[in-house]
Amino acid sequence: MPTPVASPSAAAVLVGVDLGVPHFDAELSELGLLAETAGLRPVARLTCRRPAPDAALFVGRGKADEIRLLAQAEGAEEVLFDQALSPVQQRNLERAIGLPVNDRTLVILEIFAQRARSHEGKLQVELARLQYLSTRLVRRWSHLERQQGGIGTRGGPGETQIELDRRMIGEAIKRTRERLARVKRQRQTQRRQRERRGTFNISLVGYTNAGKSSLFNALVKARAYAADQLFATLDTTTRQLWLAEAGCAVSLSDTVGFIRDLPHGLVEAFQATLQEAADADLLLHVVDAANPGFIEQMEEVQRVLQEIGAAEVPQLLVFNKLDAMPASRRPQALVDTTAIGGRTFDRVFVSARTGEGLAALRAELARQVRQAPAPQAPESPAGFGHNQGLHGEPLDA
Numbered sequence: 052m053p054t055p056v057a058s059p060s061a062a063a064v065l066v067g068v069d070l071g072v073p074h075f076d077a078e079l080s081e082l083g084l085l086a087e088t089a090g091l092r093p094v095a096r097l098t099c100r101r102p103a104p105d106a107a108l109f110v111g112r113g114k115a116d117e118i119r120l121l122a123q124a125e126g127a128e129e130v131l132f133d134q135a136l137s138p139v140q141q142r143n144l145e146r147a148i149g150l151p152v153n154d155r156t157l158v159i160l161e162i163f164a165q166r167a168r169s170h171e172g173k174l175q176v177e178l179a180r181l182q183y184l185s186t187r188l189v190r191r192w193s194h195l196e197r198q199q200g201g202i203g204t205r206g207g208p209g210e211t212q213i214e215l216d217r218r219m220i221g222e223a224i225k226r227t228r229e230r231l232a233r234v235k236r237q238r239q240t241q242r243r244q245r246e247r248r249g250t251f252n253i254s255l256v257g258y259t260n261a262g263k264s265s266l267f268n269a270l271v272k273a274r275a276y277a278a279d280q281l282f283a284t285l286d287t288t289t290r291q292l293w294l295a296e297a298g299c300a301v302s303l304s305d306t307v308g309f310i311r312d313l314p315h316g317l318v319e320a321f322q323a324t325l326q327e328a329a330d331a332d333l334l335l336h337v338v339d340a341a342n343p344g345f346i347e348q349m350e351e352v353q354r355v356l357q358e359i360g361a362a363e364v365p366q367l368l369v370f371n372k373l374d375a376m377p378a379s380r381r382p383q384a385l386v387d388t389t390a391i392g393g394r395t396f397d398r399v400f401v402s403a404r405t406g407e408g409l410a411a412l413r414a415e416l417a418r419q420v421r422q423a424p425a426p427q428a429p430e431s432p433a434g435f436g437h438n439q440g441l442h443g444e445p446l447d448a
Contacts, residue, residue, distance in 0.1 A: 062127045068104065069101070090165075094126070097117070116147070238326065253304070257335075287327050306327055
């Protein structure tokens with residue numbers, strides 16, 4: 052069984068291995084943010100370079116000893132790796148270091164488990180957790196002696212503890228998948244209702260902590276949870292946005308943020324939620340313009356969009372946090388076009404915090420809606436104010 056992430060404020064040593072991949076985070080800054088979001092306290096950071104991971108210890112015996120000594124010197128209670136570890140590597144490292152060893156995948160799962168609020172979100176996290184757990188069964192426990200078969204035992208004749216646990220986890224995964232399938236059917240019904248109303252659907256996507264929820268709140272005057280932390284939003288919220296410039300209302304959805312090396316199991320588990328992006332008429336790709344690594348973050352978002360089947364959905368780039376950009380990098384115009392990865396995108400610079408550029412964004416959204424072949428939404432009802440939602444409640448709670 053994987054060692055759970057330690058109690059809040061537990062001291063942790065962060066470890067990263069440069070395997071020659073582009074954009075290696077030598078400062079482990081993102082892993083540090085993940086650790087803090089999960090309730091850990093980074094006390095030391097260590098990086099090394101290898102041509103390939105060591106099959107047994109990922110970092111090799113000498114480096115494992117160095118990590119052990121560093122953890123002892125800093126009083127660490129846990130070691131956290133920036134890469135995904137195999138079950139064998141995780142077990143061997145724990146034996147060599149003498150402390151719980153976890154990887155990036157488990158920390159992200161822990162954050163998702165802490166943040167999920169809706170029934171659907173909790174189901175999705177549980178499915179991903181069970182899938183992760185199922186890969187950690189082989190020789191993970193010390194009590195794997197063969198049980199005695201016969202009447203009165205938990206397992207069948209000669210069934211081992213690991214076989215029993217594997218079967219129980221398999222059954223739990225099956226039940227959770229079935230429950231998620233029902234939720235997905237409900238979402239499909241809600242989408243069909245919106246389609247019958249002729250609503251133009253817009254989804255906010257982007258790297259985690261790019262400011263999607265803040266922008267969502269600024270556009271629809273909502274109070275969705277927003278914070279300067281990773282994965283502040285896990286559950287999709289949808290509201291209506293009235294665009295006076297286009298003379299119609301559109302459906303605006305705030306979705307979960309993406310991150311580098313997002314575990315495939317999480318992408319699969321959150322398929323129902325991410326389907327909002329794949330089914331959208333327009334994606335607002337929100338970018339943290341003040342982040343020096345925004346290009347790499349954009350590339351990661353495009354990779355996930357490809358994985359969920361949303362790569363061909365039209366995109367409008369929204370470069371957020373204009374107020375945090377240094378004067379030397381501020382754009383000459385709030386609206387322009389840019390070429391990224393061989394594709395040309397329309398781009399708008401905004402600050403969700405100060406409101407700068409929001410009028411230009413609304414005008415650009417109206418232009419996109421007018422030019423799109425999708426059916427237009429009906430005229431707004433009497434008394435429907437500028438920048439207000441049609442109703443106070445989210446459509447997809």
